[in-house]
Amino acid sequence: MDAVPPFERFYEAHRDEIFAFLVKRLGRERAEDAFQETFMRALRAYPRLEHGRELRAWAYTIASNVSLDELRRTRPYSAPPDWVEVDEDARPAYEELDHLTRDLPPKERAAVVLRYGYDLAYEDIGAAIGSSAEAARQAASSGVRRIRKELE
Amino acid sequence: MTVTQDLDARFRAAALDEGLVDVAYDVIDSPVGALFLASTERGVCRISYDVEPEAQEERLARAFGVRVLRVPRRLDEAKRELDEYFERRRRDFDLELDLELVAPFHREVLSRLARVPYGTVTTYGKLAVEAGRPRAARAVGTVMNRNPIPIVLPCHRVVGSTGKLVGYAGGLDRKEALLRLEGVSL
Secondary structure, three states: OOOOOOHHHHHHHHHHHHHHHHHHHHOHHHHHHHHHHHHHHHHHHHHHOOOOOOHHHHHHHHHHHHHHHHHHHHOOOOOOOOHHHHOHHHOOOOHHHHHHOOOOOHHHHHHHHHHHHHOOOHHHHHHHHOOOHHHHHHHHHHHHHHHHHHHO | OOOOHHHHHHHHHHHHHOOOOOEEEEEEOOOOOOEEEEEOOOOEEEEEOOOOHHHHHHHHHHHHOOOEEEOHHHHHHHHHHHHHHHOOOOOOOOOOEOOOOOOHHHHHHHHHHOOOOOOOOEEHHHHHHHOOOOOOHHHHHHHHHOOOOEOOEOHHHEEOOOOOOOOOOOOHHHHHHHHHHOOOOO
């Protein structure tokens, strides 16, 4: 049951709740562009997913990042909003990673979850979070360092 | 909250425009019942009378890649030619076909099949001879049965040596209907 489902299945299963999530974050108008961007990022990374587990959380991770980018773009001087990490529906990947990554900055959190929860290559993580492969690698490794420090 | 049809259509179109769709599909109506149509970037890769999307999506994903998405636009040309065929305004199809995953013998037989003229029938045995395997009439039957692109690749024009219709993956009713449409007297 771990096979990655055809994209149509993934899209139909999650499009409505992801749209609702984005509307809540960004308002109706901006949610439309963010919706398209979310599923385009998912589509770009999709062929390299190693398994089909936790795809809902994966979709929320991407949507979180897209809305964060959108808020930054339109309000460049404001601090990242605090909802990014704690929305109940937006929890990425596995319970364990969810717990461990809870206090990470959003991009680092997404990078760690996509790398270690989904075995995605950095190039694909970059595509999912809207940055370069190198930036994705740095985000993941800085996330891991932060978690280590936290555990010490 | 439900995604509007417009937003949904925009996403599907954008996915296609950016070249991110391995297989696009749609389901259309026809005089022989609903048809499932699918196409890769290379061309039409599947036509089926089995229009249940989930089973078809799984098969297409295994064969061509997991980015299977319902995007009607990529099938526009196929729909147009099929409509013309069913309205008796078209005898030959000009569609690009994707047969890359079809085994060599099957492909050879299908390419012979494609040349069987509109409104005529041939036999499994004759096709076998043309494909260079005169004793493989039964194998040709299997190729017809698994034809990924029926109607366009006209396996309905292949009958038994006695002229009996014999079989058709979509059911004999459809085979008969297609032959009658083409003016073959049965």
